[in-house]
Amino acid sequence: MTEKLTDLPQWKALEAHHAEFDKVNLRELFDTDPGRAERYFAQAGDLSVDYSKHLVSDETLRLLLDLAKARGVFELRDRMFAGEKVNLTEDRAVLHVALRAPATERIEVDGEDVVPAVHEVLHRMSAFASRVRSGEWTGATGKRIKTVVNIGIGGSDLGPAMAYEALRAYTKRDMQFRFVSNVDGADLYEATQDLDPEETLFVVSSKTFTTVETITNATSAKKWLLAGLGGDEAAIAKHFVAVSTNDKAVAEFGIDTENMFGFWDWVGGRYSYDSAIGLSLMIAIGPERFEEMLGGFHTVDQHFRTAPAERNLPLLMGLIGLWYRDFWDAQTLAVLPYSHYLSKFTAYLQQLDMESNGKSTRRDGEPVEWETGPIVWGTPGTNGQHAYYQLIHQGTALIPADFIGFDRAIEGTDPFGQQDALMANFFAQTEALAFGKTREQVQAEGVPAAQVPHRTFRGNHPTTTLTAPRLTPSVLGQLVALYEHKVFVQGAVWDIDSFDQWGVELGKVLAKKIEPELSSGGELHHDSSTNAAIERYRGDRAAK
Numbered sequence: 001m002t003e004k005l006t007d008l009p010q011w012k013a014l015e016a017h018h019a020e021f022d023k024v025n026l027r028e029l030f031d032t033d034p035g036r037a038e039r040y041f042a043q044a045g046d047l048s049v050d051y052s053k054h055l056v057s058d059e060t061l062r063l064l065l066d067l068a069k070a071r072g073v074f075e076l077r078d079r080m081f082a083g084e085k086v087n088l089t090e091d092r093a094v095l096h097v098a099l100r101a102p103a104t105e106r107i108e109v110d111g112e113d114v115v116p117a118v119h120e121v122l123h124r125m126s127a128f129a130s131r132v133r134s135g136e137w138t139g140a141t142g143k144r145i146k147t148v149v150n151i152g153i154g155g156s157d158l159g160p161a162m163a164y165e166a167l168r169a170y171t172k173r174d175m176q177f178r179f180v181s182n183v184d185g186a187d188l189y190e191a192t193q194d195l196d197p198e199e200t201l202f203v204v205s206s207k208t209f210t211t212v213e214t215i216t217n218a219t220s221a222k223k224w225l226l227a228g229l230g231g232d233e234a235a236i237a238k239h240f241v242a243v244s245t246n247d248k249a250v251a252e253f254g255i256d257t258e259n260m261f262g263f264w265d266w267v268g269g270r271y272s273y274d275s276a277i278g279l280s281l282m283i284a285i286g287p288e289r290f291e292e293m294l295g296g297f298h299t300v301d302q303h304f305r306t307a308p309a310e311r312n313l314p315l316l317m318g319l320i321g322l323w324y325r326d327f328w329d330a331q332t333l334a335v336l337p338y339s340h341y342l343s344k345f346t347a348y349l350q351q352l353d354m355e356s357n358g359k360s361t362r363r364d365g366e367p368v369e370w371e372t373g374p375i376v377w378g379t380p381g382t383n384g385q386h387a388y389y390q391l392i393h394q395g396t397a398l399i400p401a402d403f404i405g406f407d408r409a410i411e412g413t414d415p416f417g418q419q420d421a422l423m424a425n426f427f428a429q430t431e432a433l434a435f436g437k438t439r440e441q442v443q444a445e446g447v448p449a450a451q452v453p454h455r456t457f458r459g460n461h462p463t464t465t466l467t468a469p470r471l472t473p474s475v476l477g478q479l480v481a482l483y484e485h486k487v488f489v490q491g492a493v494w495d496i497d498s499f500d501q502w503g504v505e506l507g508k509v510l511a512k513k514i515e516p517e518l519s520s521g522g523e524l525h526h527d528s529s530t531n532a533a534i535e536r537y538r539g540d541r542a543a544k
């Protein structure tokens with residue numbers, strides 16, 4: 001059994017440090033330390049991170065790094081990279097890093113080098129994507145494919161959907177890409193109602209190929225296709241491909257395993273969009289761009305693996321997040337990208353972070369006695385500024401926030417030159433959050449006395465300023481890898497298994513039980529609230 005986190009001297013030192021530090025504010029920290037912005041700055045690949053607007057000092061960082069060392073974060077990192085089974089509860093290796101390893105690298109799982117298989121699948125994906133893009137791959141009636149519909153959910157949807165949106169400027173504009181995830185029939189209906197089945201390709205993405213939502217949507221999509229193509233079952237082979245680790249279930253569903261792109265149980269769903277799960281994305285941006293993206297991931301993998309602790313960005317970001325979560329009782333983390341293309345980035349991070357670190361059981365099965373993963377939320381700036389930033393500035397909660405911005409717009413996407421207006425807000429917000437506006441400053445502006453308290457900003461709200469020259473496929477890969485490894489660092493310190501997700505099971509099992517009850521009219525055996533809610537539903541359902 002590992003030593004309890006809160007019993008460690010390093011933890012206790014941080015508690016004592018926090019008690020002292022609590023009284024310090026960012027104004028003072030900057031006033032008394034002119035070198036702060038320069039010192040609290042690190043880079044990984046194209047990513048620059050200024051963490052000086054955090055409630056940390058040299059001492060805080062030293063103590064946090066001590067904690068990481070005491071917790072064996074580096075050892076666990078090395079074991080992950082070496083293909084050891086660090087996903088304890090599922091007895092699996094955790095090797096998303098192998099998905100972006102160059103062909104020259106060797107990474108073994110159970111004595112077998114997995115890198116050649118990764119590249120073999122990438123080659124098949126590239127060949128297929130190129131055929132669809134060029135029109136060489138046609139539908140059953142000989143028409144070229146104009147729309148690709150990805151059917152998947154969770155990691156089999158959020159990753160490709162987020163990355164498609166992020167890299168939209170690099171996509172093949174004479175094709176359309178849609179992402180269907182919700183078992184609500186409206187999702188598939190809206191995605192297909194204006195499509196021609198002859199020109200539509202479905203990519204059914206599911207690691208397990210048993211996920212109810214995905215199989216339900218894929219079954220309905222098959223009906224839609226067959227209805228549109230005169231019921232010719234042979235057409236399925238030209239309009240359906242699968243991405244999965246489960247070839248048996250793919251074959252049973254009726255998709256030829258020749259048209260299946262595989263991956264492996266050592267790729268977690270939320271860590272999978274750089275595997276074959278990214279097939280629809282690869283069709284959209286092309287194999288070369290996809291490769292650039294993988295290169296970006298790899299750059300940050302290497303950084304995480306080799307950069308010294310004091311400059312190691314995933315480590316620093318993970319530890320600073322933990323500082324707020326465990327010592328300042330900050331319950332949430334806002335991730336605020338100043339890029340319209342990153343509109344789905346925070347939703348993607350929600351699964352990455354919350355499904356990984358939303359745990360309360362230690363690796364040895366005992367309950368944790370400290371806080372674990374934060375609630376991750378946020379939408380792109382500047383929209384959020386006109387909605388919920390009020391609470392960040394003047395509410396009562398402490399909300400650390402990651403601000404993500406770019407020095408230049410993607411070529412051709414800002415024809416009227418609005419990038420400075422966007423980024424002025426980016427810089428303004430982190431400045432306002434950190435330093436606020438004192439009562440004296442407000443008074444000096446001649447504000448009526450009654451309004452002064454309302455127009456005062458206490459400041460001292462911590463933010464990370466993360467920038468890159470431009471949003472490219474490589475930079476997207478770098479960003480995602482940064483957050484993947486940050487989540488890893490936190491899970492390692494918290495002593496939880498960041499790679500299982502048992503918490504999603506109970507609801508799934510109950511839904512399976514309840515679905516037939518909704519139409520059967522039989523006796524119900526739930527609690528009184530659930531029974532009554534189902535009865536009301538049955539009544540309304542019968543009335544329609």
Ligand SMILES: O=P(O)(O)OC[C@H]1O[C@](O)(CO)[C@@H](O)[C@@H]1O
Pocket residue numbers: 153154155156205206207208209210211214269270355501504
């Ligand atoms: O790819 P699959 O097997 O359909 O799973 C989809 C998602 O469902 C989950 O298992 C959660 O229910 C996620 O971890 C996963 O990304």
